[in-house]
Amino acid sequence: MNSAVITEATCVLVVDDDDDFRALACMALEVRGHQVEDASSAADALALLGERGEEFMLVITDHRMPEMTGRQLRDTLATSNPDLAVCVWSAFPDLGDDAVVKGMDSLERILDAVEGPTKR
Incomplete structure (x- = not known):
C-alpha cells in the first residue's frame, strides 16, 4: 500500500469471499x-476495476480466497493499475508475508494506515 494518508472521502473496493466480513468492512x-464498492472474488474485483478502475483509490482484499489469492490480485493490479493502492489482509497471523496486514484487528490497523490514527 502506498504510504500517503488519505484525508478525504475515498472510493474503496473491498474484496472478500466472506459475506459477513466483507459487509463489516x-x-x-x-x-x-468513504464510498465503498465490494466484490466477493478477485475475478469480480478485476471485472469491476476493468469497468470503473479510475474511480478507486484503494483496494482492500482478503488474502485467502478461492481461485485467486489476495497476493495474486495485488500482483495483477501492480501491472494493470500501478497507481492503485492495494492492501492485502488476513485474519491468519502466521501467513509469513510482511506485505500482508495480519490478525483479527487487521481492519482497524488498515483504517489507521489509510486515514491516520486521529480520524476515528
Missing part, C-alpha cells in the same frame, strides 16, 4: 465517510 469504511 464496508460498513466500517462507510461510517468514516
Whole structure:
C-alpha cells in the first residue's frame, strides 16, 4: 500500500469471499465517510476495476480466497493499475508475508494506515 494518508472521502473496493466480513468492512469504511464498492472474488474485483478502475483509490482484499489469492490480485493490479493502492489482509497471523496486514484487528490497523490514527 502506498504510504500517503488519505484525508478525504475515498472510493474503496473491498474484496472478500466472506459475506459477513466483507459487509463489516464496508460498513466500517462507510461510517468514516468513504464510498465503498465490494466484490466477493478477485475475478469480480478485476471485472469491476476493468469497468470503473479510475474511480478507486484503494483496494482492500482478503488474502485467502478461492481461485485467486489476495497476493495474486495485488500482483495483477501492480501491472494493470500501478497507481492503485492495494492492501492485502488476513485474519491468519502466521501467513509469513510482511506485505500482508495480519490478525483479527487487521481492519482497524488498515483504517489507521489509510486515514491516520486521529480520524476515528
